[in-house]
Structures are given as C-alpha cells and as structure tokens.
Amino acid sequence: MKLKLATVALGAAMAAGPVMADLVFPSLSYRTGPYAAGGIPFADGYADYFTLLNERDGGIGGVPIKVIECETGYNTEKGVECYESTKGEGSLVYQPLSTGITYQLIPKTTADGIPMHTMGYGRTSAKNGDVFSHTFNYPANYWDGASGAVNYLLEENGGDLSGKKIALVYHNSAYGKEPIRTLEELSAKHGFELAALPVDHPGQEQKSQWLQIRRDRPDYVLMWGWGVMNQVAVQEAANIRFPMENFIGIWWSGSENDVLPAGEAANGYKALTFHNVGTDFPVFDDLQKHVIDAGKAAGAGDQVGTALYNRGLYAAMLAAEAAKTAQEIHGTAEITPAMMRDGMEALEMTEAKMTELGLPNFGPTFSVSCDNHGGDALVGVTQWDAANKAWTLISEFKPTDGDVIGGLIGEDSAAYASENNIDSRCN
Amino acid sequence: MFYREAGDFKTSYIDDSQTFPIKFDRYRYYVVLAVAFGIIPFLINDYLANALLLPFLIYAIAAIGLNILVGYCGQVSLGTGGFMAVGAYACYKLMTAFPDVSMFIHVLLAGGITAIVGVLFGLPSLRIKGFYLAVATLAAQFFLVWLFNRVPWFYNYSASGQINAPERDVFGIIITGPNAPAWATYLFCLIFLSLCALIARNLTRGTTGRTWMAIRDMDIAAEIIGVNPLKAKLTAFAVSSFFVGIAGALFFAVYLGAVEVGEVFGIQKSFLVLFMIIIGGLGSIFGSFAGAAFLVLLPVVLKVVGADWLGWPTDIVAHLQLVIVGGLIILFLILEPHGLAQLWRVAKEKLRLWPFPH
Numbered sequence: 054m055k056l057k058l059a060t061v062a063l064g065a066a067m068a069a070g071p072v073m074a075d076l077v078f079p080s081l082s083y084r085t086g087p088y089a090a091g092g093i094p095f096a097d098g099y100a101d102y103f104t105l106l107n108e109r110d111g112g113i114g115g116v117p118i119k120v121i122e123c124e125t126g127y128n129t130e131k132g133v134e135c136y137e138s139t140k141g142e143g144s145l146v147y148q149p150l151s152t153g154i155t156y157q158l159i160p161k162t163t164a165d166g167i168p169m170h171t172m173g174y175g176r177t178s179a180k181n182g183d184v185f186s187h188t189f190n191y192p193a194n195y196w197d198g199a200s201g202a203v204n205y206l207l208e209e210n211g212g213d214l215s216g217k218k219i220a221l222v223y224h225n226s227a228y229g230k231e232p233i234r235t236l237e238e239l240s241a242k243h244g245f246e247l248a249a250l251p252v253d254h255p256g257q258e259q260k261s262q263w264l265q266i267r268r269d270r271p272d273y274v275l276m277w278g279w280g281v282m283n284q285v286a287v288q289e290a291a292n293i294r295f296p297m298e299n300f301i302g303i304w305w306s307g308s309e310n311d312v313l314p315a316g317e318a319a320n321g322y323k324a325l326t327f328h329n330v331g332t333d334f335p336v337f338d339d340l341q342k343h344v345i346d347a348g349k350a351a352g353a354g355d356q357v358g359t360a361l362y363n364r365g366l367y368a369a370m371l372a373a374e375a376a377k378t379a380q381e382i383h384g385t386a387e388i389t390p391a392m393m394r395d396g397m398e399a400l401e402m403t404e405a406k407m408t409e410l411g412l413p414n415f416g417p418t419f420s421v422s423c424d425n426h427g428g429d430a431l432v433g434v435t436q437w438d439a440a441n442k443a444w445t446l447i448s449e450f451k452p453t454d455g456d457v458i459g460g461l462i463g464e465d466s467a468a469y470a471s472e473n474n475i476d477s478r479c480n
Numbered sequence: 481m482f483y484r485e486a487g488d489f490k491t492s493y494i495d496d497s498q499t500f501p502i503k504f505d506r507y508r509y510y511v512v513l514a515v516a517f518g519i520i521p522f523l524i525n526d527y528l529a530n531a532l533l534l535p536f537l538i539y540a541i542a543a544i545g546l547n548i549l550v551g552y553c554g555q556v557s558l559g560t561g562g563f564m565a566v567g568a569y570a571c572y573k574l575m576t577a578f579p580d581v582s583m584f585i586h587v588l589l590a591g592g593i594t595a596i597v598g599v600l601f602g603l604p605s606l607r608i609k610g611f612y613l614a615v616a617t618l619a620a621q622f623f624l625v626w627l628f629n630r631v632p633w634f635y636n637y638s639a640s641g642q643i644n645a646p647e648r649d650v651f652g653i654i655i656t657g658p659n660a661p662a663w664a665t666y667l668f669c670l671i672f673l674s675l676c677a678l679i680a681r682n683l684t685r686g687t688t689g690r691t692w693m694a695i696r697d698m699d700i701a702a703e704i705i706g707v708n709p710l711k712a713k714l715t716a717f718a719v720s721s722f723f724v725g726i727a728g729a730l731f732f733a734v735y736l737g738a739v740e741v742g743e744v745f746g747i748q749k750s751f752l753v754l755f756m757i758i759i760g761g762l763g764s765i766f767g768s769f770a771g772a773a774f775l776v777l778l779p780v781v782l783k784v785v786g787a788d789w790l791g792w793p794t795d796i797v798a799h800l801q802l803v804i805v806g807g808l809i810i811l812f813l814i815l816e817p818h819g820l821a822q823l824w825r826v827a828k829e830k831l832r833l834w835p836f837p838h
Contacts, residue, residue, distance in 0.1 A: 082794065122787075122794045123794065124787070124797065128743075129743060130744075133735075133736065134531040134783075137530045140526075152640070156740070159738075160657060160738075161737070177639075225742065226740055227642045231639065233639075234639050472644070472646050473657075474647075
C-alpha cells in the first residue's frame with residue numbers, strides 16, 4: 054500500500070511540476086478510429102521530425118524537444134481531455150488535426166494564452182489575426198483550396214468556366230461545409246454552375262451521390278472528404294467511369310490511402326496541396342540516418358514519404374522554425390507559449406531557409422504578420438500516377454483569389470469578433 | 481457493526497418512508513453532498529473539471545432521464561443523442577436570442593422544449609412497444625440530427641454549421657465560454673444534477689412512478705386496474721426528455737463550448753447513455769450515477785495508467801481500452817445483470833449483518 058501511495062505521489066509530482074528544461078510539443082493524434090488511416094502518417098511525420106532535431110541538432114537552439122502524444126480518436130470529448138491534460142506541461146503549440154476539435158480549442162487556447170496552428174484545416178477566418186490572436190492557419194486554408202481548384206480549372210479552360218458544371222462532394226460536417234460559401238461566390242463570379250452533394254459520416258455509403266453525378270454529368274467534381282470517405286469516392290467515380298483527371302480533391306483527400314484501393318482505375322486523380330510530395334529532399338537522408346536506421350521512428354515506421362507523412366513533417370518543421378524565430382526575438386532558448394505565439398506571428402518562410410533545412414521548394418514561401426495569420430495562400434496541384442504509385446506536383450504553388458476570400462474572411466471574423474466582444478489589436 | 485438499523489426507531493410515517501431510512505446511509509449522503517458542494521469547488525482545476533467531473537455530472541443527468549423512460553416505464557429509447565441535440569440547439573438559440581437572460585433559465589427552457597419534442601416522438605409508444613418502439617426512437621435520432629444539419633436557422637447561418645457557446649453568466653459569474661472558472665461550471669452542473677436527482681427520486685416513489693412501473697411490468701394489467709397508459713407513457717417521455725434536454729444543453733454550453741451535431745450527438749451517444757443505465761442498473765437512481773461514473777472514469781483511468789505511467793504507445797492503450805471496456809460490459813451482464821446498483825444493494829445487505837451473518 055505504501056509503495057502504491059508513493060507511486061501515486063511520484064506520478065502526481067511528475068505531472069504537476071512544470072518541466073522547463075524541454076520544449077514541449079503536444080501531438081493530439083489519432084491512431085485509432087475511422088480516420089486513423091489519415092491520422093497515423095501525420096502523427097509519425099510530426100514526431101519523426103522532432104526526433105531528427107533532437108538526434109542531429111540536440112533540439113532547437115540547444116534545448117531538447119519533448120513530444121507528448123495524446124490519442125483523440127478524432128473525437129471532440131477526448132480532444133478536450135487531451136488538451137486539459139497536456140496544457141499544464143508547458144505545451145508550446147497545439148495542432149489537433151481535426152476541424153471539430155479546432156472549433157472547441159479556439160476560445161480555450163486564446164483564454165489560456167497558448168497558440169494553435171491549424172494547417173490547412175479548422176476555421177478559415179482565423180486567417181484574420183486581428184480577431185484570432187492565438188490561432189494560425191498558414192500556409193493555406195479551405196477557401197484558398199476552393200479558389201485554388203477553381204483557378205486551376207480556369208487555367209485548364211483558357212480562363213473561362215462559364216456554362217460549366219462543377220459538383221462538390223463533401224463530408225457533411227463543419228469541415229466539409231467550409232468551402233461552400235466561397236464556391237458559391239466564385240460560381241457567381243465565373244459563371245459556372247455549382248451542385249453540392251453532402252456525404253454523411255463516415256462516408257461509406259455514396260451510391261446515391263454518384264448516381265446523381267452520373268445523371269447530371271458535371272464537367273468537374275471537387276471533393277472535401279476525409280478518412281474512408283475518400284477511397285469510397287474514388288472507387289465510385291471509377292465505377293461510373295468518371296474521367297479521373299476531372300476529379301479534384303482537397304489536400305485531405307490526396308493521400309496514398311485514398312487512391313491505392315481503386316488500383317489502376319484511380320490513375321490521373323488530382324488533389325490540391327500546399328507542400329511538396331515524395332522523398333526527393335536532402336532532409337530524408339538525415340531522417341534515414343538519424344531516426345529510421347537508429348530505430349527511433351514513430352509508429353511502425355512504414356509511412357515515410359507518403360503525402361500525409363510529409364504534411365506532418367512540414368507541420369513540425371514550421372513549428373520548429375517558429376520556435377527558432379521566437380528564440381531570436383526574445384533572446385532566450387527556453388521559450389514560453391506566449392513567446393512561441395510571437396514567433397509564429399513573425400514567421401517568414403523563404404526559399405533560402407527551406408533549402409538550408411534540406412527541404413528546397415517543399416512548400417510555398419510566405420510570411421505571417423499580426424493581420425495575416427494565414428500566410429500568402431499559395432496552392433499547388435498534385436496528380437496520382439497509379440503505375441508508379443506516386444504523386445507528382447503538376448502545378449506549382451500559385452496565388453488564389455484574394456478579393457473574394459478576403460471579403461468573406463472579413464465578414465466571418467467580424468461576426469466572431471462581435472459575438473465575443475473582441476477588440477482590434479493590430480493597429 | 482457500524483451499519484445497522486437496530487435501535488433506529490421511526491415514530492412517524494414520514495420518517496419511515498424517507499429516501500435513506502438507515503441513519504448511516506443518511507449521514508453518508510450528507511457527507512457526499514458536503515464534499516461535493518463544500519470541498520471540491522476549492523480543490524478543482526481545469527483538468528479535473530473538464531476531463532472528469534463535468535462529463536460525469538452531465539452524463540449522470542442524461543442517464544437519470546433515460547432511466548426514467550427505460551428503467552421505470554419500460555419504453556426502450558435509442559433517441560437520447562437526438563434529444564440531447566434538441567436541448568443543445570434550443571439552448572444555443574435562446575442564448576443568442578436573449579443574451580441578458582440568466583443561463584439558469586435558458587437551460588431549464590431548453591429542457592422544456594426537449595420535453596415537448598420528446599412527447600411528440602413518444603406518441604408512437606401508444607401503439608407499438610419493445611423492439612418496434614426502439615426503431616421508432618431510432619428514427620427520431622436520425623431525423624433530429626439531419627434536421628439540425630440541414631436547416632441553417634438552427635445554427636444561425638454560420639458557414640461551418642457549428643454552434644459556439646458565447647459567454648453567458650448567472651448572477652455575474654461567467655458560466656459558459658473559455659473564461660468560465662472551473663468551480664463555477666462545476667457547481668452549475670452539480671446544482672442541476674442535484675435538483676434532477678431529487679425530482680426523479682420523488683417522482684419515481686410517488687403515484688407517477690408507480691403508474692410508470694405498472695406499465696413497465698404489464699401494461700394490460702395496469703390498464704385494467706385503472707392506470708391511464710396514455711398519460712403514463714407520455715409523462716415518462718416528457719420527464720425523461722426534460723432531463724435529457726438539460727443534459728444536452730449543459731453538454732454543449734458548459735462542457736464542450738462548440739458542437740457539431742453529427743459528431744457529438746450521433747447514434748453513439750444514444751448507445752453510450754443506454755450502456756450507462758444498463759451497467760449502472762435499470763430502474764435505479766443510484767445506478768444512473770454509478771453507470772455514468774463507470775463509463776466516464778474508466779477510459780480516463782486506463783489512459784492515465786497505460787499511456788502516462790507505463791509509457792505504452794497511445795494507439796495500443798486506445799485499443800486496449802476498447803477491449804477492456806467491452807470485456808467488462810460482458811462480464812457485468814453475465815455476473816450481475818441488474819448492474820452496479822444491485823452490487824451496491826448486495827454489499828449493503830452483507831454489511832448490515834456483518835460481522836455476525838447468522
């Protein structure tokens with residue numbers, strides 16, 4: 054009994070005492086549940102990059118990194134539990150990888166003074182840093198994705214989409230509904246016809262939606278899907294012989310898991326992206342040497358180089374760079390969440406910096422400011438090659454329609470600011 | 481020895497029919513109340529509140545509500561998630577429409593609206609029962625979730641279809657939103673739970689509760705002795721939905737703060753609350769508490785032990801958790817079909833005789 058009590062006391066002491074020696078990066082991952090296929094590679098990439106920094110450079114600015122992993126299962130209640138249990142450990146930045154959890158954490162992180170980075174997901178209007186002081190969504194958001202897809206189609210069609218029909222197949226949740234408003238604006242601007250087809254969680258049943266597509270024959274299909282919904286959609290598109298090169302998914306619908314089950318039929322499927330694909334970057338040699346060969350890879354270690362692994366790696370890299378920026382600004386290696394927020398707000402990603410990190414042209418160049426927490430909104434397009442089982446970047450990172458998106462962001466963030474009595478802080 | 485009724489004489493009928501007739505039980509109940517109201521608010525922190533206590537209190541309210549319908553009145557319902565969603569969305573609409581009104585009133589009104597919706601969906605129970613009624617309430621679950629996803633008026637036309645709880649207070653103390661102190665949210669939910677439990681206890685041991693139980697045990701016999709099945713079934717649906725609606729409103733406004741109906745109030749929620757009352761004990765108020773505590777605390781305890789102390793990979797712990805919770809449910813159903821409440825009753829019987837069982 055005494056031993057038990059001692060263990061409990063020790064555990065409590067360890068949990069309570071702030072560990073100032075490490076830079077803590079919590080990883081709210083999901084390796085279980087219906088969305089695990091997407092959660093595992095992201096979590097692996099996120100953890101592996103920090104392991105690499107620890108092994109190769111001894112951390113960031115000489116301070117070792119500690120990654121605390123907490124399983125959310127893509128479930129908001131577990132997400133809250135994870136947030137509450139890790140926030141006391143000096144967590145520097147949260148990346149929940151779930152739009153539902155993001156909505157919950159936006160007010161909580163702001164109240165607790167901890168920054169949150171929702172890279173390519175979450176609440177789009179968080180780009181307006183004037184209102185959302187602790188939420189960042191650089192380098193691109195859903196509305197950039199919607200506009201990027203339309204811009205790409207404009208390019209394909211010589212700048213004219215009038216009279217074309219575009220269908221949107223979306224996950225019937227906060228995540229899937231995000232692009233609709235932008236696409237409606239864009240359809241008015243460019244004169245294409247938009248049809249929105251919701252798919253309910255988890256998305257295994259899509260027969261009726263694809264029957265409708267088969268009947269209406271849209272010229273293009275866009276998809277906002279996640280998890281098992283993606284592979285079912287690609288399979289259904291193949292079943293109705295929809296031309297794959299006219300089928301474009303958002304970046305969350307563009308991983309190997311989504312296209313491999315359909316095999317040869319998925320060839321030519323396209324997906325948007327805000328980072329590069331493949332392992333043809335110098336940093337992967339270091340990863341192989343310091344992390345994978347040393348047996349320190351996260352998870353099963355079989356995800357290296359997949360689209361979502363690269364995204365996790367990219368997210369970790371941006372977090373590490375923001376931490377470095379914070380260390381420079383405040384002149385101390387042991388930064389706090391408040392300093393981390395300043396670092397994120399002053400983050401600047403240049404080609405030279407990415408080359409130096411061993412990731413040349415891995416993502417778009419962008420800079421963050423007090424007003425702009427969303428970066429410069431550059432979006433690229435990748436295409437699946439079923440024969441080689443690889444994604445290739447077919448369109449470089451290009452700007453999106455800032456006029457339309459800027460207006461919508463202003464409107465939505467103003468509504469949030471008035472609901473929550475937030476004053477302007479940037480000027 | 482400590483726990484006995486010898487020498488504990490009652491001199492009036494009121495004394496004799498009180499909830500805790502044994503002195504030791506009564507004092508234990510006062511101690512629990514004193515700790516819950518007087519001590520925990522001073523020790524509480526964000527983690528304890530948001531990870532353990534708030535979900536426990538809120539699920540306990542929902543479990544009491546469902547227990548009235550399923551445990552006391554015998555009407556199987558799979559629509560709990562949908563009715564919780566009604567409470568949540570009613571609370572949201574009220575909060576945004578009348579920002580100056582106290583949260584207390586909003587939550588009560590949300591419960592009232594849910595009661596009306598519950599009665600509407602309870603109407604089929606007058607014609608069908610058993611599995612068929614379960615399917616009818618399942619339809620309510622899917623219809624309500626679809627409705628809140630489909631009609632933008634319910635989520636105030638927000639782009640994402642999410643609802644977010646704005647900051648609201650009771651007598652100047654912030655109850656909802658990120659700046660609400662842990663003790664305030666805890667006490668707010670605790671007050672509702674205490675009131676609900678008191679009401680439920682007194683309803684179930686009075687005339688209303690007896691008519692419910694008569695309907696549950698044999699509806700034809702009950703009708704012959706003069707119980708009005710229409711009134712009994714619809715009051716059960718109304719009271720049950722009232723509690724479930726309060727739970728939904730608190731779940732959204734106080735606990736989560738932001739809700740997406742399909743994810744939070746889906747069919748899993750209906751099953752979770754149903755499991756709580758089955759494990760806790762059908763037809764028992766204490767069982768509702770025990771079941772809620774069991775299913776809220778167990779995953780957290782397993783996570784703390786597995787991932788934080790033993791340092792196992794998080795995915796293995798998450799999978800083990802499913803295995804252990806599933807195994808325990810089966811074990812309980814085989815060894816003690818009447819749930820944790822029955823275990824508690826047996827333990828009390830044993831204690832009363834201890835240390836001289838013969």
